[in-house]
Amino acid sequence: MASYNLDESYLYQAAGPFAITTQDLNVYYGNHQATFNANLKFPSNRITALIGASGSGKSTFLRSLNRLNDGIARVTGKIEYQGIDINQAAVNVYEVRRRIGMVFQHPNPFAKSIYENIAFPLKQLGMTSDLSNRVEESLRAAALWDEVHDKLQESALDLSGGQQQRLCIARAIAVKPEILLMDEPTSALDPISSRKIEATMQQLKKDYTIIIVTHNMQQAARSSDFTAFFHLGHVIEFNKTSHLFTTPRMPTTEDYISGHFG
């Protein structure tokens, strides 16, 4: 395998506004550094895909954005959200996670009814009225309403994997976040369910900024507006998706997306 200069990168200057930006973000698991000086700006109401080989630090970076690495890793640098650096001890992490939601690789609905999966977190936040409206609204936004509206009291665990994942998306957006982080949300799903989630994302970007980790490059090419390529913890290229997959700027990106890696 060719050796690449990890300090060279190409960062396309996208037009703002930006929902969230990072400045010199470094993440350390003990002595092991997993993210190196990541400087990324995520345009609002756009889908940005994070791609790269497994172990390249995509999840580590993503989880830092809503402080899920607290207690697991040391994170230095700035994460700017709405004018404040949310990577500071004083910041309320629960509020950060309400505003920056996360959908994981494996659907993880609660062992409760479909209705309660969405209503429960809302109640936790102190919401008492208008719950059923919010449940319906969220299920519609996640493109699940038509499939479940007549069985809201049934267990969420009886849904198919794809439906469960859309329920988790509905749950994440029910609390009205601004940013939705998704870590390989379709990798455990069949192609049809995956396409449904991708279609859902296109609808959601009207209201949310989406950052999605995917190891499926076709998925990144099909469904994102921007793509960031990670290699060994370094952001090598951030570019418009249409450019990154046709005329990448960095040789490392070219080799990775063309399957010429190691």
Add this chain to the structure above:
Amino acid sequence: MATIFENRLEKLRQSFTEMGVDVSEQIYQSTKSYIDHDVKLAQTVIDGDSDVNSNETKLEKQAMNLIALQQPVASDFRIIISYLKAASDLERIGDNAGTIARETLRAKGNPRIADVETVIAKITKHVRKMLEQILDAYTTLDATIAPEIAQEDRKIDHYYQTTRTAITEGILANPETAVAASSYLMVIRLLERIGDHIVNLAEYLIYCETGKIVELDADDGHLD
């Protein structure tokens, strides 16, 4: 070890090279048949045209399969698109060679204009050289030569215009040459068209190398 993709891309490359060799030969023979009034050679060219067409169909299939099954990106993708587009221009060049050969058969036995035939021989040389140069560049997919090709094409466009005037004057001076003259007009227009196709080939090389879609002949374009 070569991947499935690399093996198939290599086959595509070979198909393109074969097509290039065939078309180049056809251009050489058709123009030669026209200049030398060689009816037998003209017939050979006409018979060979279907080979080029079936080569193009084969190349198209290979390219489409590569795109659909191997899902190439970046330079791999651009290479395939460039071959695919170039093959269709090559096929058109081959068609034009066929038409020139048919002109050889049609013009036979009519009074000629020697001066014009000399110029046609000269344009022919230019076109052959351009075609050789561009096919050479395709073997390494190197676009360095592209601007030079566009420059050469402008010369051909210029010859085309001046020759057209000379032909018209020739008819006025000697109406007997009218049949030959209409054939000359046809042939120089075909040669001019071939030049345009060669410029297209140069544009695809630039796309292949940089991803940019350019118009090298944008300022003068087609002449008729």
